[in-house]
Amino acid sequence: MCGVCGCGQADSALGEHHHHDHDRPHGHDHGHDHAHPHDHDHHDHQARIVHVERDILEKNDRFAAANRRLFAATRTLALNLVSSPGAGKTALLVRTLNELRGKQPLAVIEGDQQTTLDADRIRATGVPALQINTGKMCHLDAGMISDALGQVPVPARGVLFVENVGNLVCPAGFDLGEAAKVVLVSVTEGEDKPLKYPDMFHASRLVLITKVDLLPHLDFDVQVLEENARRVNPGAQVLRVSTRTGEGLDAWYAWIETHRCEVEAS
Amino acid sequence: MHEMALAQSIVELVQEHATRDTFTHVRTIRLSIGALSHVDPRALDFGFDVIAKGTIAEGARLAIERPGGTGFCIDCCKSVAIAAYGEPCPTCGGHQWMLVGGDEMRVVDLEVD
Numbered sequence: 001m002c003g004v005c006g007c008g009q010a011d012s013a014l015g016e017h018h019h020h021d022h023d024r025p026h027g028h029d030h031g032h033d034h035a036h037p038h039d040h041d042h043h044d045h046q047a048r049i050v051h052v053e054r055d056i057l058e059k060n061d062r063f064a065a066a067n068r069r070l071f072a073a074t075r076t077l078a079l080n081l082v083s084s085p086g087a088g089k090t091a092l093l094v095r096t097l098n099e100l101r102g103k104q105p106l107a108v109i110e111g112d113q114q115t116t117l118d119a120d121r122i123r124a125t126g127v128p129a130l131q132i133n134t135g136k137m138c139h140l141d142a143g144m145i146s147d148a149l150g151q152v153p154v155p156a157r158g159v160l161f162v163e164n165v166g167n168l169v170c171p172a173g174f175d176l177g178e179a180a181k182v183v184l185v186s187v188t189e190g191e192d193k194p195l196k197y198p199d200m201f202h203a204s205r206l207v208l209i210t211k212v213d214l215l216p217h218l219d220f221d222v223q224v225l226e227e228n229a230r231r232v233n234p235g236a237q238v239l240r241v242s243t244r245t246g247e248g249l250d251a252w253y254a255w256i257e258t259h260r261c262e263v264e265a266s
Numbered sequence: 267m268h269e270m271a272l273a274q275s276i277v278e279l280v281q282e283h284a285t286r287d288t289f290t291h292v293r294t295i296r297l298s299i300g301a302l303s304h305v306d307p308r309a310l311d312f313g314f315d316v317i318a319k320g321t322i323a324e325g326a327r328l329a330i331e332r333p334g335g336t337g338f339c340i341d342c343c344k345s346v347a348i349a350a351y352g353e354p355c356p357t358c359g360g361h362q363w364m365l366v367g368g369d370e371m372r373v374v375d376l377e378v379d
Contacts, residue, residue: 048289060275170304232351234363
């Protein structure tokens, strides 16, 4: 390919551009605005510009908007739980569901690359759960949630929890139609997580610091973690919780209830 | 590697325009990927080459523009340039700024024939 203009002909130096099929030096003193027979092999200059100006995530965002309309129409609070693998999303969900069950309709959509292990744990609580296996994909997208909503009952006037794939990077960029992303970070991970993975902490409304019952055994400064989270997202609320001991969970339930009431009242 | 999913979306947009705007070959795809968007341009470039194989977008070059981030600093009450999340306001050193620009991921135009 020509390295000068990208045409399909062999590469040429700039001085020889226009690919004459003869090597005799001659001047080009005629204009190209008149028809005349000539034998030089001109470029194909048919290239044109097609204006697009469209968002790359347009398709995802269309599904997200439809999901959001469904949640608004059914007064459903949809929360998107995100974290690195092992921060304790499923354990927190199981305890939360056991606590809130009977008080309001609940449902769960579980995202994992493989297995139905998480959905099985959720179903053991009696709350309907659907497992999405993303295969090689590293995140849930709004189209997957749209499909899932046809298979799991929408918990009208209640709470739909979406447990995203354990991944602190990719799910940050995909709107599912949720009211809020909730990011979990455990005290075994390191105080600098919000600075290392700022996109996710910036995208989340609530930061749950999990496994705080382990603090006596760790050299971990929770305050530094909280400061780092607020540097990335000054508006984020931060709660310290332990699923194992129940510490801080009342504040988490109160946060859910506040947002559920907002959705119900809107 | 959510860049693969983004590359897939780009190819789908190109395919849609190929039908609508009747072209059969794409030379260049111009993208605007803000500095504060959730994309690594190199990973997107790599993912695109893989995803585009066998489609109308195969062989197209990605020309990626990178507009900088802009935040509105609440303490300074003005717009300021922000290089990355977690960075302070360059004027007052505080972190009380809201994102106002530089997180876009757009296909701007296509050079086709």
